Amino acid sequence: MAAPLSTTISIDPSTRTRFTIVTPLTFTHRNFSIHCTASESIPQTPPTSTTSNTKNKKNNNKNSSLFDQLSPLANTTLSNTTSKDQSYVLSKPKSTWVNPTKQKRSVLSQQRHKRVPYSYSPQLRDFKLFAQKLNDSGDSEAEFLACLGEIPHELTRENALLILNSLKTWQKTLLFFNWIRTQNSLPMETIFYNVTMKALRFGRQFGKIEELAHQMIDEGTQPDNITYSTIITCAKKCNLFDKAVQWFERMYKTGLMPDEVTYSAILDVYAKLGKVEEVINLYEKARATGWKPDNITFSVLGKMFGEAGDYDGIRYVLQEMKSIGVQANLVVYNTLLEAMGKAGKPGFARSLFEEMIDLGISPDEKTLTALIKIYGKARWSRDALELWDRMKENRWPMDFFLYNTLLNMCADVGLVEEAETLFRDMKQSEHRKPDSWSYTAMLNIYGSEGNVDKAMKLFEEMSKSGVELNIMGCTCLIQCLGKAMEFDGVVRVFNVAVERGVKLDDRLCGCLLSVVSLSHGSKHEENILACLQQANPKLVAFIQLIVDEETSFETIKEEFKNIMSSAAVEVRRPFCNCLIDICRNKELQERAHELLYLGTLYGLYPSLHNKTANEWRLDVRSLSVGAAETALEEWMWTLTKIVRREGTLPELFLAQTGSGTHKFAQGLNISFASYLRKLDAPFRQSEEKVGSFIATRKDLVSWVQSKFPSGAIAT
DNA sequence: ATAGGGTTAG
Structure with missing residues (x-):
């Protein structure tokens, strides 16, 4: 997604450390200042998710947000912390109580739902067989209902639950649920709804879940924490985060206190929405009332800080675990490893991994995938190879993700032969045939190496074996062919991509743009430009503008801003680099300087x-x-x-x-x-x-x- | 999947 390109100061409260200061910078043609250490800002994160609560603040309490409802609690349970506090991590002292004897109001219930074991039913065997029969029946409603006529005994509560739990599709579970309702012989308890909702969640049927929820409210069956957590996690699974929040707030409004399961589920919802401050706020409020978070909560927090690339946040999680006395389990280690990678800390990831091994926790596929990826991205080839050896030695588990990650790592650190061996092994294996990801990794390797022949051989092989060429494979191929000055090949691959409906993205445009600069002075330049024209006509128009010496600087500046604003953040600098190259090829040095100036002005070269x-x-x-x-x-x-x-x-x-x-x-x-x-x-x-x-x-x-x-x- | 929460590839 493209972030807006702005020429004003931008201080995004969600990014605590990122401030851009604009200092006056004079510009005159031919007389460029190089003291452009300050830049006009392009926010790195789209300003989307931080303001949603303020919208609700104006409404009356009927529609008030969770945070408004909780704020009186916050005032009594949290001291000297403001929500705008930017240094929430590490520096903040643990909450101190004004009056330690005063009872704190809770934001979550410490009591979890008790599990009641099913009581013994003498007809258990018969009902298990009956459930089997229902599963084997046809999918149509008529067939299913016909089958229901063969019920062996009168339906008791326990047997109804047994069957609800045994049906394998949500459609059948729902039909059976509705059948129980119409029989009218059993009171509709919450548990019937909960089991049915769980089946619906498995089928990602959020609409149906919502219908059931309204139905139970209408008929006076109380939703409990299990109901709400099922609704919330289903919404989450369907990416309906607003719905998840809505139901959580509804729960508070009815006076039902979430327990730790519901609470961590909603923490995850806010985390996935990128609302870091809110998550920390909720977490600390609950902590202040004596809640002892578990590994699942820490996994949620760790993932959130990882996504934000926030190393301080990850340290905060580790510190919290230590002070509360929770030992990380495998999932938490996996999450934190991944997070360390995203925060750009390969060394800490490595020590975390060793710590985990020392504790006797065996790594699984996810652990190894995370670590191999980190070493690859960091270009730590020695560590990557050492780990690979240990994996073989210890017979640690491998899966398809890990195989492809190893291939990608080889591409990252330039291990051509190792990748070829692995790729060959995959082809010869029964269950791990190379897929589009594997081929893409190999294309990346040959592309980076400039091995046109092998890359093209793979390309042909893919078409023959029906492996789909994706956007990245396509980009690698074009880059490889371009560097080898095989412009006809570039056009051919581009056309194949268009024919197969590959959605052209900004990276591919950047790649084509670099080929444009390489094709300068050849008869192919027009053909490459024609490809780029299909992918990004605005970019071609901009090229025409910059190579025309008559174009004024003001026009260039305006259009430069337009082009870069609509481009993905990661391609902005490559775009600018290529455009400068194109100008220099045509000996338009002055224009090249203007573009470098603009690139600097808009922060594309922050540490030049x-x-x-x-x-x-x-x-x-x-x-x-x-x-x-x-x-x-x-x-x-x-x-x-x-x-x-x-x-x-x-x-x-x-x-x-x-x-x-x-x-x-x-x-x-x-x-x-x-x-x-x-x-x-x-x-x-x-x-x-x-x-x-x-x-x-x-x-x-x-x-x-x-x-x-x-x-x-x-x- | 046996009434509810967390983690894997450009």
Whole structure:
């Protein structure tokens, strides 16, 4: 989803750490400031979910939200915490009571529903057989009802429940439920509704569940915690989060207190809505009344913080577990591992895994999938291979997800042969035939490696064996063919994708855009542009605009903003990089500088410049070759200006291109080095750090002075 | 699935 692109200050309360400060930045053609460390902001998270409660606040209490209802409780149970408190994690002291003897009002019931075992029925065997017969009956209502005529004995409460629980489709459960109702021989207890609702939930029939709920309310059968938690989790399963919240609030309004099951279910609903503050609020309110959360709650919290990439949140969960004395189980470890990965902490994931092994908890497929994925994304090939060996050694469980994750990991760290072996094994296996994910991983590997022949062979193989080509496989292929300058192949693959109805996304457009820049000067440029025209006509129109020297900067700025606003966040920088390359190919250097300026202005290059008193650093690691050259030129112009007016300069200048730790990474450092030579700039390749270029102030100043006659420098 | 809550691949 595209986040809005904005030129105003944006402080999104849901992202606690992300503030963007706009400082005035003057811009004149040809005279670019490189001090663009501040940026106009593009919010990274769509501002969607944070305001839903304020909407309800104005309504009367008939429709008031849960938080309004709970706020009097909050005032009495929580001290010195405001809901706007940004530092809820770790720094907040545990709640302190003003009056510890005063009874705190509860937000949840500590008592769970007691399970009543079924009483013995002498007709159990007969009814089990009868249930079997009903399951085997035809699916039509008539057949089912005919079968019901053969009921062996009069229906008791226990036997009715037995049958309700034994029917295998929700349709039959519902028919049987309605039949009991019409028989009128048994009082309709809550448990009948609950069992039926559970069957409906299995079939994701939220509408039917709601009908039943209204029906029971109408006839005066009280819904209990089991009813509500079933309704809420069904809504959740059907992605009807508003409905889940609605039913939870309804429950409060009827005066029924949720127990811990319902409570953790609703915590999960708010977590899935991304309402982190609300979840913490509810969690702490319940904690304050003495509730002892269990592993399920911690799994919900861990998942939520993982989705938010919030490392502090994950630490908060670990700390809470420790202080409450709850030992994590396998599910919690799996969730927290996954969360550590999302928060970008592979090292902590590794220690968490070792901690779990030391405790004697055996990893399952999900554990290993999470960890292999993390090592792959972090490019920790040694850890990934070590873990892979341990998996084989210990015969830890493997499944299809794990196989495909291993393939993806191989793609991430550049293990071509290992991937080929695994892929071959999968083909030879009975139950783990490669699917579209597996093929995509292999296409990714061959694509990154630039192995056109093997990639195309896989492509043909997929068509033959009927494995669907998905958007990512398609993008990998196009990228691979483009880099190999096989533009006819690009067009062919693109057309196949369109024919098969692959939905074209922004990444594919970015890929095509890079092919456009590569095809410059060849007879194929028009054909590639025609593909892009189909995928994203606005982008093609923008290219036409930027390559026309007559277009004013104001127009470029406006259209740039439009293009980037509607593009997915992750493709904005690649788009800008490619557009700069296209301009430089056509020797439209000035336009290239304008685009780099705009990219910087809109925060697409947030860490391009780093300055300390001793060192100025240009970090071009996320730039394309053309964009990196443009950035270097701009840097040098600024230095020239500063030298001219005899401003202060640091001792050291450093340009970083990255060493290309990725096995497949194409050498930006090589092209950057040759451009430095072309400019005859006094940067030297650092000996200890590959991909770093260093220059001293002395050398740079004399270089600047030699480029400009001394008279020109005097002011 | 045996009346209710949590975790796996771009």
